[in-house]
Amino acid sequence: MEPLFVVFLQSGITEKYIIKIMYRTNTCGELNLQNAGQTVTLCGWLQRSRDLGGMTFIDLRDRYGITQLVFNMETRPDLCEKARKLGREYVLQATGKVAERSNKNPKMPTGEIEILVEELNILNPAKTPPFTIEEHSDGGDDLRMKYRYLDLRRTPVMRNLELRHRIAMLTRNYLSDLHFLEIETPCLIKSTPEGARDFVVPSRMNPGQFYALPQSPQQYKQLLMVAGYDRYFQLARCFRDEDLRADRQPEFTQIDCEMSFVEQEDVLQTFEGLLKHILKEVKGLEFGAFPRITWNDAMKYYGSDKPDIRFGMKFIELNDVVKGKGFGVFDNAELVVGICAEGCAEYTRKQLDALTDFVKRPQIGASGLVYIRCNGDGSFKSSVDKFYTPEDLQRIAEHCNAKAGDLILVLCGEKMKVRKQLSELRLEMGSRLGLRKPDEFAPLWVIDFPLLEWDEETQRYYAMHHPFTAPHPEDAPLLDQPERWGDIRANAYDIVLNGNEIGGGSIRIHNRDMQNKMFHTLGFTDEKAQEQFGFLMGAFEYGAPPHAGLAFGFDRLCAILGEADSIRDFIAFPKNNAGRDMMADAPSPISNEQLDELAIRLVPQEEK
RNA sequence: GGUGCGGUAGUUCAGUUUGGUUAGAAUACAUGCCUGUCACGCAUGGGGUCGCGAGUUCGAGCCUCGUCCGCACCGCCA
Numbered sequence: 001m002e003p004l005f006v007v008f009l010q011s012g013i014t015e016k017y018i019i020k021i022m023y024r025t026n027t028c029g030e031l032n033l034q035n036a037g038q039t040v041t042l043c044g045w046l047q048r049s050r051d052l053g054g055m056t057f058i059d060l061r062d063r064y065g066i067t068q069l070v071f072n073m074e075t076r077p078d079l080c081e082k083a084r085k086l087g088r089e090y091v092l093q094a095t096g097k098v099a100e101r102s103n104k105n106p107k108m109p110t111g112e113i114e115i116l117v118e119e120l121n122i123l124n125p126a127k128t129p130p131f132t133i134e135e136h137s138d139g140g141d142d143l144r145m146k147y148r149y150l151d152l153r154r155t156p157v158m159r160n161l162e163l164r165h166r167i168a169m170l171t172r173n174y175l176s177d178l179h180f181l182e183i184e185t186p187c188l189i190k191s192t193p194e195g196a197r198d199f200v201v202p203s204r205m206n207p208g209q210f211y212a213l214p215q216s217p218q219q220y221k222q223l224l225m226v227a228g229y230d231r232y233f234q235l236a237r238c239f240r241d242e243d244l245r246a247d248r249q250p251e252f253t254q255i256d257c258e259m260s261f262v263e264q265e266d267v268l269q270t271f272e273g274l275l276k277h278i279l280k281e282v283k284g285l286e287f288g289a290f291p292r293i294t295w296n297d298a299m300k301y302y303g304s305d306k307p308d309i310r311f312g313m314k315f316i317e318l319n320d321v322v323k324g325k326g327f328g329v330f331d332n333a334e335l336v337v338g339i340c341a342e343g344c345a346e347y348t349r350k351q352l353d354a355l356t357d358f359v360k361r362p363q364i365g366a367s368g369l370v371y372i373r374c375n376g377d378g379s380f381k382s383s384v385d386k387f388y389t390p391e392d393l394q395r396i397a398e399h400c401n402a403k404a405g406d407l408i409l410v411l412c413g414e415k416m417k418v419r420k421q422l423s424e425l426r427l428e429m430g431s432r433l434g435l436r437k438p439d440e441f442a443p444l445w446v447i448d449f450p451l452l453e454w455d456e457e458t459q460r461y462y463a464m465h466h467p468f469t470a471p472h473p474e475d476a477p478l479l480d481q482p483e484r485w486g487d488i489r490a491n492a493y494d495i496v497l498n499g500n501e502i503g504g505g506s507i508r509i510h511n512r513d514m515q516n517k518m519f520h521t522l523g524f525t526d527e528k529a530q531e532q533f534g535f536l537m538g539a540f541e542y543g544a545p546p547h548a549g550l551a552f553g554f555d556r557l558c559a560i561l562g563e564a565d566s567i568r569d570f571i572a573f574p575k576n577n578a579g580r581d582m583m584a585d586a587p588s589p590i591s592n593e594q595l596d597e598l599a600i601r602l603v604p605q606e607e608k
Numbered sequence: 609g610g611u612g613c614g615g616u617a618g619u620u621c622a623g624u625u626u627g628g629u630u631a632g633a634a635u636a637c638a639u640g641c642c643u644g645u646c647a648c649g650c651a652u653g654g655g656g657u658c659g660c661g662a663g664u665u666c667g668a669g670c671c672u673c674g675u676c677c678g679c680a681c682c683g684c685c686a
Contacts, residue, residue: 050644050648055645056645070644087637101644105646139620140619140678141678143619192686196685243684243685245680245685361611453686467686578677582678
């Protein structure tokens with residue numbers, strides 16, 4: 001990085017003026033032996049001081065690094081006395097000569113030099129912080145959230161936010177070069193009941209009426225297509241009033257994109273290109289064409305619509321080889337399915353019990369786990385030896401491609417449920433075997449999602465993606481056959497990285513008849529469709545081009561590339577588990593005056 | 609809405625299994641000594657509503673119930 005001085009010069013300010021106005025000539029991360037002899041001024045925070053009696057060392061920290069300041073009792077007793085009184089996190093300005101150290105520290109980039117301080121200004125004293133501002137802080141999660149502005153001083157968090165900035169710039173430049181325009185869409189919009197819960201904002205000027213915050217700029221970006229902005233993107237803030245997770249915040253950022261006059265292949269190529277570009281620039285990794293898998297196959301082989309393909313361990317369906325041998329649990333099951341864990345035949349009883357407990361946890365809900373050990377001597381030991389002869393087990397092992405030394409784990413039950421359960425077990429085994437390395441990246445497209453999803457509770461179909469998603473052309477006729485609605489594929493796709501859904505999109509419906517048919521399928525009356533989506537439907541009558549789009553979860557993408565599990569440290573000011581900002585203590589009650597102005601009356605909790 | 613784990617010094621934790629004298633450690637902080645440290649070292653010192661409330665008991669940091677808070681997960685997240 002350029003020294004600060006040079007950056008200022010390049011900005012066109014004259015040198016004479018700079019010296020007068022500049023707090024600092026250099027940052028704390030850029031000085032080395034070549035600067036020896038120069039007089040410099042640095043500013044920063046006191047990271048740590050070491051008082052040796054006759055001399056005092058201070059580590060001065062800023063965003064760019066740490067530089068050591070030296071104070072000597074013999075040469076400047078006044079400054080040395082001053083320096084030894086300073087506390088952690090004091091804000092300092094120090095001027096002095098860059099000098100070669102007699103004892104160099106190879107562990108730090110500036111370790112060959114130090115500053116012989118001639119002038120020291122305390123720009124601001126500081127209270128002792130409640131936790132240490134270091135690479136590995138001694139602070140717990142909630143304390144760090146409460147004092148987030150201190151946590152943000154720590155280098156790991158700074159590096160995360162720098163990474164976020166880099167990915168944002170790479171994205172903007174890449175898409176801009178492809179003629180995409182970044183266009184902002186409103187945050188105060190109309191509430192629509194489909195999908196996630198809306199955050200809602202009362203309107204003072206329209207008493208009793210509310211805006212919603214966007215769950216995504218979906219309808220606006222489609223209107224931009226109607227308006228002829230044929231390539232749009234936005235790093236868009238989105239809001240969803242749902243429960244939080246480590247990788248889910250109530251407000252989050254999407255790389256939101258839409259294109260006109262394209263087919264699915266164009267969209268996939270464009271955004272595969274974007275992700276390849278980011279992976280290359282950030283990680284130095286080059287990829288060929290990303291693998292693609294249909295949703296049906298993803299469910300069949302991984303039990304998940306976002307498979308982690310950093311490792312194999314694909315599902316093997318076993319109905320044909322296990323049924324009819326008198327083991328009622330298998331015989332009565334809709335699906336018997338297993339995975340083969342290579343080299344795990346040595347698993348002890350205790351380890352197998354732990355796995356059984358894992359799948360029986362209420363969150364997963366399997367009723368039991370069957371194992372088959374393929375011993376080194378070619379024999380088998382299983383939890384169902386009573387029902388299966390060695391020859392039966394041999395046949396199952398062959399079906400699973402299991403070798404001597406492998407362990408076959410089998411679950412059974414209702415098809416979709418057991419797939420989901422085995423998916424959890426597969427990921428658990430992957431973790432236990434160290435196959436889910438955070439510095440390995442395995443992107444994947446999942447295509448041909450179902451268009452509709454049956455909801456037991458409300459007894460109706462919902463759009464799996466959203467109501468503007470086009471059906472797969474081959475399946476469109478099935479919209480006229482309600483009994484086949486569950487089989488209709490959509491022209492929808494997700495992009496998956498290391499078992500995380502990092503993006504998704506679809507071809508949109510641009511034809512009025514098709515859209516009407518879709519609303520009908522979803523149980524919307526004409527009036528309701530008109531009320532909810534009227535402005536979009538109206539726009540579509542004035543010449544909507546064929547269009548399609550995709551949105552990346554930007555925070556999640558940053559966290560994965562930052563090799564972290566939680567997105568919180570890639571957001572400057574995140575919310576906690578309960579959606580609270582622990583630093584600002586939001587949300588909070590508002591005054592009666594504010595409520596009156598908004599024409600809102602609160603109902604006491606006990607009346608509910 | 610549900611499940612699990614946790615809450616003890618400024619901070620991170622031990623102590624809870626088996627209730628029993630003055631609740632410990634490390635680190636941070638303060639004071640003093642120390643001229644080449646870089647996790648400096650040495651000495652001394654201060655620092656506690658054991659989350660909160662109720663109960664059991666002669667006696668509760670420890671057991672029971674309730675409650676609040678944090679984290680992870682299930683449901684939810686078109």
